[in-house]
Amino acid sequence: MPVNKKTPVPNGTSNGTLNGIPKQNTKPNDTHTSSATKPRQTYFSGRFRALFALTFLGALSAAVRLSSHASGTYALCSQDGNHIYTVDANNTKVQCVVVRDSHILGTGSLSDVKGRWGTSPFLETVAQILSHSKFRVQYIPSGSIIVPGISDSHGHILEYGASQELPLEGTPTIPDTVTRVRQFILDNPDVLNDKTKWIRGGGWDHTIWPSSSWPSAAELDADPLIRGRPIVLQSKDCHALWVSAEAMKLSAPFPDAVEGGVIVRDESGQPTGVFLDNAQDLIKQPELTEDDLRRRFHLAVNHAHARGLTSIHDAGLDPMSLAFFRKQASNGVLPIRIYGMRYFNENQPYWGNTTQIIIGKDNDRLTARSVKIFADGALRTGGAALYEPYHDNPETPGFMRLDPDILFDVIPKFLRDGWQVNVHAIGDRANGLVLDAFEASLKGANVTALRPRLEHAQMMTRADMRRLGRLGVIASVQPTHAISDMWYAEDRLGPERVKLLYAFRSIIDSGAKITLGSDFPVESMNPLSAFYAAVTRVSPDGKSPHGPEGWFPEERLSRIEALRGMTIDPAYASFTEDILGSIEIGKRADLTILSQDVMSVPCNTILDTKVVATIIDGKVVYGEL
CATH class of the missing domain: 3.10.310.70 (Diaminopimelate Epimerase; Chain A, domain 1)
Structure with a gap:
């Protein structure tokens, strides 16, 4: 007896239905029955199930496609305009960046992002069931900006x-x-x-x-x-x-x-x-214990994350430090990217042809493919090597920390064996001698493949600035040194030579590449301190020996130059510009979110900026979203 449409039947009864849907009659003697004589519910139920099956399969296919990129996929967007500085070749600004797992999946406007990666609520629900996650749009706080993960090109x-x-x-x-x-x-x-x-x-x-x-x-x-x-x-x-x-x-x-x-x-x-x-x-100090090193490491990394740093170029790894970092890397993913410079000891045999270069790939965040050589001392302590004696101490022109002949001996060897060579040079004489050695070593070489660096490059003659650009040697500079040293620099160097100190604009105008760092703990680890110093050349309270316009204001950098000096330029200086340094498709999702737009706020408020969040490989390591 067919079910009367007006007579409700409980689910699971024995009247030929299953959960309210009539069963198909499968008896052999029913094969002659025409479709016109079959119960009406059976016919429509079959069509409904077929239609549902096709719809579900289509939805399932779409959901699988969605879930294949939705797992760990999210967009960070500004609600009120393009406040994401990509630092690409055109310094493009966008409204959204899409992150998939550890990489950047795309950029664009909010409507673009929703159109490409968003979908209907039904498909999102199915995708969530399949992948236990869903694509989401996260808005950053009003007034804040996103920049590529910030790097410090010279720290300890x-x-x-x-x-x-x-x-x-x-x-x-x-x-x-x-x-x-x-x-x-x-x-x-x-x-x-x-x-x-x-x-x-x-x-x-x-x-x-x-x-x-x-x-x-x-x-x-x-x-x-x-x-x-x-x-x-x-x-x-x-x-x-x-x-x-x-x-x-x-x-x-x-x-x-x-x-x-x-x-x-x-x-x-x-x-x-x-x-x-x-x-x-x-001074014969006792060896540091593993606990000493671990305590110092985690303290430094926590401070770095809180200041928006995602990568640090560690300038001078002694064997103990390098062994510690390698051990930490072998125990799991390092909490921050480390580009290490191996320490050079002129009293030991040459090791460039017997020591393995370490190049971090994928989730391996430790690289050690460069060597750090000390040419001279420091200006503050009177050890920078000058062509002429110190103005405030005519008895000495400073000193080289090694025989210059060693530079001419080991630099070409390290370059030949595939090492990047980074030389600490402060005084004009030290920088001149190092450039002499680089010039002799780079003849006929592909400098883009070698990327030698002058660490600090604090003071050099105008001719050497031009030679720096001609040779393609990178100047690794620390703007906060300038506003620290400006108070005593003229006493030490005199009124003419001091013009050659921290001449960042002149270095760039010579055609040289620069990259910015802090030299922490010598200066503040906060990269915004370096940004502020580079674009203002005044102290945090707005003062300088030359007044509020800055100490030698003609040597200031533009804000975009300073931002690039903290992002894409350090990536180039560490051979990682293909995966780091800008917000572009395919690069690692290292991002720094700042509380205000340092590219447009008044200079005297730059240092009020806070770090909203620091993201490495798509994961928040400081702050929250």
């Missing part, structure tokens, strides 16, 4: 971590510095109760002290709580150590002289407790 990761354990930055006098050391001892019971425990700190700056003179071990040991403890305090520029009498006692005896370094002595010839440049190696 483990040294930064160490400097934060006992920070001495900004202490106005020697007694204030000693007081901070004393307080550190009191605040750490394990140090207080063990006088043999070495105490390390960093950041003191004698150029801001009233006397501008070197400190001494006697001033540390004048405090009875400090006396008798081994203490090593690194200077702000990392080119000097101030140590206690106990640290000297444990490191003695000392040679009469040190090539490429200075032991500061009193009138009787006794060491006072300050060791410059290569002489720093004379």
